[in-house]
Amino acid sequence: MSLNLTGITLTYPDGDSRLTALDDVTLDVPRGSLTAVAGPSGSGKSSLLAVAATLITPDSGTVTVDGTVTTGLSRGELTDLRRRKIGIVFQQPNLLPSLTAAEQLQVMARIDGRSPAKARGRAMDLLDAVGLAPQAGRRPHQLSGGQRQRVNIARALMNEPTVLLVDEPTSALDHERGAAVIALLARLTYQRATATVLVTHDATHLTAVDRIAEVHDGRLGARVVSPPGLRPARSPVR
Secondary structure, X not given: OOEXXXXXXXXXXXXXXXXXXXXXXXXXXXOOEEEEEEOOOXXXXXXXXXXXXXXXXXXXXXXXXXXEEOOOOOHHHHHHHHHHHEXXXXXXXXXXXXXXXXXXXXXXXXXXXXOHHHHHHHHHHHHHHOOOHHHOOOOHHHOOHHHHHHHHHHHHOOOOOOEEEEEOOOOOOOHHXXXXXXXXXXXXXXXXXXXXXXXXXXXXXXXXXXXEEEXXXXXXEEEEEOOOOOOOOOOOOO
């Protein structure tokens, strides 16, 4: 198991009281599987992703990433864990305007202390995997929206994470380009054996995932809905 959330409760201040964003949520995501977290706006999807990414500490419950329980880790230790184990694909690519597609990826490896030669080789391998090797020398303004999102995905995979967390990757894309991005995420999940969580509100892309975890008012549904025709879920979600 690469990602495990157990009994997660998260609240925020709301005047004189507190608003519950997540209410006793438990989610298991095995390596090599793609789980979509779906639900209406304000249901707690983004909060769940932030907790899984160790960007927010929950009020209670535990987050385990590739066997490491994050409870009690210092800020520096959490930063190191994210750098080594967690890839995050944000809703907007936020690519650096002055860097080429290859350089966007190489920066991540340099932060991790890898040699420039190894960083360049891995960046090119990943750009090839997402179908962008010919565009390696282009800067963001020379790429389409779908291509920028693919660079974003490749960048998240640069340090070989075991967990991949993806936030609404199709929100700025049309249906065809959005479907292509979801299909790419599914393929990379299986090829690179990541435990992938995809937060989305777009039900049209859910047939590409292994499982759908439905969130309503901060609570995870009692079961995981598996789209028809897909292989069964590999582990239960409670």
